[in-house]
Amino acid sequence: MFKALKTRIHQGYQAIPDIKKAVINEQFRGLPLINKENCINCGKCISACPTAAINENLSIDMGKCTFCGDCERICPENVIKFTNFHKIASSSREHLIVNSEINENNYRTDAIKASKQIKKLFGRSLKLRQVSAGGCNGCEMELNACSNVNFDMGRFGIEFVASPRHADGILITGPITQNMAFAVEDAYLSVPDPKIIILTGACAISGGVFGNSDALNREFIEKYKIDLYIPGCPVHPLTVINGILDFLIL
Template sequence: MLFGKAKILRSHGWQYIPDLKNVTLTEEFRGFPLLSDTDTKDDIERAAAICPTGAISTSPLTLDMGKCLFCGECARCAPRNIRFTNNYRLAATRREDLIVEVGQTEPKFDREAVRPEIAKYFGKALQLREVSAGGDASIEMELGATGNVNFDFGRYGVGFTASPRHADGLVLTGPISRNMAEALDICYHAIAEPKIVVVCGSEAISGGLYAESPAVERSFITKYKVDLWLPGAPTHPLCFIDGITRLREKR
């Protein structure tokens, strides 16, 4: 029996990523999009027409990562206009910074918009309460993965807690189903001040495919101050780790 366990341990080896700040994802990963203008607008208009969440505007050309589900279909319609890179550092501190413009090479992370007390109170330890309000389970699993043997975000004092009373902030996933809106609100108020709000995943940011559904109720997003926006469908664990890390850095 001990022999069996030794075998598992030997095969398991070391799994954690030593430096979470220097990871390169596979080329196939669709992260930050690069936009270019072309003389003809035919391709990009086709791409805008097929985009299921209306993330693309054509004049001027912009792509809203808060709506984008990173399916990559637009880059196939208009390869000269849109190219997805494997840059997963998509976090933004202001909603409007998620709208990518032509020629932009890096996502915008506005440090000025970060409240100074965040680094002061949560720089050493940060416990979060996740609330899924219509999330499709993939994003919840990715948030769970941030603490697993591979990413081990816990080494920086960041984790998820069961009770909102023990939490320093709320992580919202899902387009906010109407049936969950009240529970989400109660959970928010159960967290003591000062607290942060992280909106995780394009569906939570904009409603995504369900933005117009009568079954969602999105007033939470406008009612409370959001500190961090994390696009993705689902948000990659590294995007979450990178965003939270930068949010907590001292200026």
């Protein structure tokens, strides 16, 4: 008993006090900044990119990007620089494609089009059914971390639930394999209306490193309206929580 009490006292208070103000270590690779003027069109970044996230006109698609940093390292002219800015979720697929005009200050303008209706419906309580569909388990580990004592997403009324019947929407990770396609749609259809869909991680948003696989079936993504995209490989818990908070206007 005393041992347990001593252990509890040693633990202290672990939660991040203010999730919105939390800053990740500067080594973290979040929003990329592009300094187009320096570019000499050598094409090294494009061939180093595993997911073809860098376009010819030098914009980076964060829906495809694995944030591996290889392009930044290989560029002889320091054109690409990953910042530690992690609030990169967006409700629009197009907004994830960033060009040289985007920076930490203006990215969030219009990134998430939230509505009062969403806030009214889910602002006090958002329960999500997470569906893992062919990824590597990286995003799943980070989503579990969202609920641990450090990030403590539950304090905002956002939780993962066991049954789609208890959920307000589904949150998908992984590129959706052929073998999993039926279960993904089935889970979504089992959620009562009104409901939302959140795509989490490069795999779910674009197929990610598995984009060229012949064993995927991404019809679901095309068939239904996606409400929120949370980029990363894997997603950082702070990106997830802040993205959802912005979506709920909290």
